Every structure is written in structure tokens, then in C-alpha cells.
Amino acid sequence: MKIATWNVNSLNVRLPHLLGWLAEAQPDVVALQELKLVDEVFPHAALAEAGYQAVSNGQKTYNGVALLARAPLVLEDVSRDLPGFEDPQKRVIAATVGGLRVVSVYVVNGQAVGSEKYEYKLRFLAALRDYLHGELAAHPQLAVLGDYNIAPTPEDSHDPATWEGNILCSPPERAALQALLDLGLVDAYTQPFLPDGRFTWWDYRAAGFRRNLGLRIDHLLLSTPLSARSWKVDTAPRRLERPSDHAPVLVEL
């Protein structure tokens, strides 16, 4: 099974890119983030025509997540948000597909270390940990796909001297990510592959993509019954006109 995660940064703008990429890459399951649209206008018809069923947890302007499954796979037992964590922001959706429990998560960016948004990020990650603890108990085969807004190691940024200790690369953020792994999840990237490139996000500013000034902040975390046979960033959509600032990441189970 081929699973993927992609922060599309506006599904309205990126729908043509998504449709082209689905036809090209043929993933079985896709987690999307930053839809920036509400469920009422989610493009179900266009995706159905492309062979994909979708469930969404949308929000206007900010956030919004979805899961796609390629027919004949079916998304079932859908749940939205983090139970017990009061939050108007739409950042989590989960479903079961072909015996696999899949979560699409858009972790808070956090803006700057020490800011109010940073505190919210750490609270969100703690609530996510509690939620995944329960998901894992109920569903041994669990894949948590998304934009975590955390670069796990210094090697996951293009310029550790600039990034270390700052937002996306601070020790408390990394500890929160490690706490998710400690539940019994493995970052598919850390399985022994030799990918050409590891970065999944490049800032729009300062020609970040052209200069490969990237970070690895999009992750596919797998429970131990699962194992990845491959891991790769597909940079093709990042090269198109009007791209998302993130590239899709694909893993074969």
C-alpha cells in the first residue's frame, strides 16, 4: 500500500496540482493539510472522478485536513479533532481504510519560541500524544501522517547554525515529537533508506526551493506492526507554477 502526506496550502488553488499528482503517483491513501476551505465546498466530485473518496475536517482561511482513499478502498469510522481538547482550529481527522487506521494531522506552527502560539503548539502536541495513545490501543496498525512543523534533528534543516533552538527546531518541540514515537511509533524516514533528498518544505521567500533551503517537517509515523519499504519526497509538484510550499512525501508499506 502506498500512503502519502501533503500540505497543499489551499486546496482551492492546488486542486489541479493534486489531481495531476494523484494520476501520476497513484497513492492508495493520502493525508492532506492546510485545505483553507470548509467541508461544504470540499471538491468531492473532482476527486471522485479521479477515483478517490475523501473525508474532510475543513476550516475557512486557516488549517483544515482531509484523507483520501483510492477505490476500491473505503474510509470508515471517521473521527475529527482531538477529543477533550477544546480547539476551534481544524487540525485532525482519522479514519480506517483497508484495516489500517490513518490520521491526518496539521500540527500548530508556533511562530516563535516562547510566544503564545508556541505554548499552544506544545499543548496541542501533548493532547495529540494522549489521543494517539488511545488510537494505538484500539488500532495496532496505525499511521499518523502530516505536517508536524518539527525538524527532528539538526540534519533535517539546511542550516543548523541558523535553525537550531528556534521555531521548528527547539528542544521542547523535538521532545514532544519523541514522546509520540515513544508511544510505539517509528518515523518511516529513519528506516534505513538512502533518499536523494530529505527536505519536505521550502520557504517561498528568498528563492528557498531553487537554493534547496529546506526542512524535513512532514512525517509519516508508523506503528510497529507496519514497516516501510520506501520513503521519498516527490519534488515534481514543488517545481510547478504556483506550488505549495510543501512537497508530498510517499511511503510504501
Next chain:
DNA sequence: ATGGTCGGATGCCGA
């Protein structure tokens, strides 16, 4: 037009 980029809304903010 909103500084430097983009998306979305109109609060220039959030990423």
C-alpha cells in the same frame, strides 16, 4: 495595496 513570498481576507495576518 497590504515590504521583500504566498494565500486569503480586508485586521495585513499566518506560515
